[in-house]
Amino acid sequence: MRISTTQIFQTGIDQIQRGQTELNRTSLQMGRGERILSPSDDPSGATQVNQFERIIQATKQYQRNIDNTQPRLQQEESALQSGTDLLQRARELVVAGNNDSQTNETRSYLAGELRQLREGMFDIANTKDPNGEYLFAGTKSLDQPFRQNGDGEVIYDGAKGTGSVREVAISPNRKVAVGDTGERVFMAIPENDGRVGAAAHPENTGRLVVEQTGVSDQAALNTDDNFLIQFKEGPEGSFSYHVYQADEDGELVEDEDGNPEPLEVNGGAVTGDYVPGAAIEFAGRSVTVSGTPDDEDMVLSRPAENKSVFDTLDAIIAALEQGGADGPSRANLATASNTALGDLDAVLGNFSDIRAEVGSRLKTFDQQKDLNEDRLVDLNSAVSEIRDLDYAEAISRFNQQQVALQAAQQTYTQVNRLSLFDFL
Secondary structure: OOOOHHHHHHHHHHHHHHHHHHHHHHHHHHHHOEOOOOHHHOHHHHHHHHHHHHHHHHHHHHHHHHHHHHHHHHHHHHHHHHHHHHHHHHHHHHHHHOOOOOOHHHHHHHHHHHHHHHHHHHHHHOOEOOOOOEOOOOOOOOOOOEEEOOOOOEEEOOOOOOOOOOEEEEEOOEEEEOOOOHHHHHHOEEOOOOOEEEEEOOOOOOEEEEEEEEEOOOOOOOOOOEEEEEEEEOHHHOEEEEEEEEOOOOOEOEOOOOOEOEOEEOOEEOEEEOOOOOEEEEOOEEEEEEEEOOOOOEEEEEEOOEEOHHHHHHHHHHHHHHOOOOHHHHHHHHHHHHHHHHHHHHHHHHHHHHHHHHHHHHHHHHHHHHHHHHHHHHHHHHHHHHHEOOHHHHHHHHHHHHHHHHHHHHHHHHHHOOOHHHHO
16 A cells, blocks of 8 residues: 555645534534534434424514503403493483482483593593504404494494404414404493393373383293283273283284284283282283373383493483473483483493403413413423533533644644655
8 A cells, every 4th residue: 555645744634624623613612502503413403493493483472462462451451441430420320310309400411421421432432552553443443443423323333243353372272352342342232131121112191110121931031022011091090001912113013903912821811900110021021110101101022122332321311301390201211211220231241241351361361471481491491402512511522622633733744744855
């Protein structure tokens, strides 16, 4: 085997270059604090690190989603609290307005304050968040959700139906709604208990007051049809009541002979003596009426309707402004007040339910934020174990590589002096 001078020189240079490369790599590892500088250093470890880092970035995005959304829900909760305070004041005014000590003039003052409360509720319904988006507009958050038409009626133009509320991801498998639509909060509120309602007939001339309505027998309850309770005068000022079928418009259904068609139970018509303040029960319903009716005055029993908080306030404002100077108008005011109190309680209950949901979402945010933080700690720890450098081992290796490089350089210097020409 023949070894040339050139080969000896090249071997020495290669050793020096390899030593410098290894020393530089170790120095770079120590400077960055990382064992894996490129995927070729540890293909399996580099793959694991990339997977963990993708999960870490996604988890950080979930945390940002929570941080960006939480103030919006907190503002919604505050708006609902403000609305609750307004409704509580409105309820106090309705009770005061139904007091016999009030005059038409004082009732007009109460109606004026109720109008101010209504305007306050309108402003709450059009609340904006710090980003300038409407809080109760759903996915149409850049457009004002509530407006008033020429008649002063409040119209909701926000998002409705499925997908009307944006959801934010707070974990790989969990999304939370970031608000509620104005339709749900302010507009589509079931009156009374959400099953049945009642109202005095607009053509009544007596002093008939609808106190309350509800369910007497759940098993026999019919929530789809309309019925009219008609009062008929008997001897010596007594009255009896008769329950008749009514159409969709709340008018009496008549047979072929033009007679009102009675509601029959067990083969007999529903009728009885009228006792003020006593419940009249039929078709699973219960209607409590007080006051003195005139002959053929009627009360409509109907399925419950959805009302807006604005309609509820408008109705009692109109009743207070109309006053209660004479018997029929006083009875109408009492009925309107009882209806308004029931409807306001329904709105308050709706606000309370939504606030509970918002509070639950905020609690979910807090819990998930803690879980995400714990997960980030675990993920970063796993990445650190794979990627981070063992400084004790690296320093020892650096010293060994430094000694090896110095030896290679010294050896090359000695070999560089060897040549056949030196011996000729």
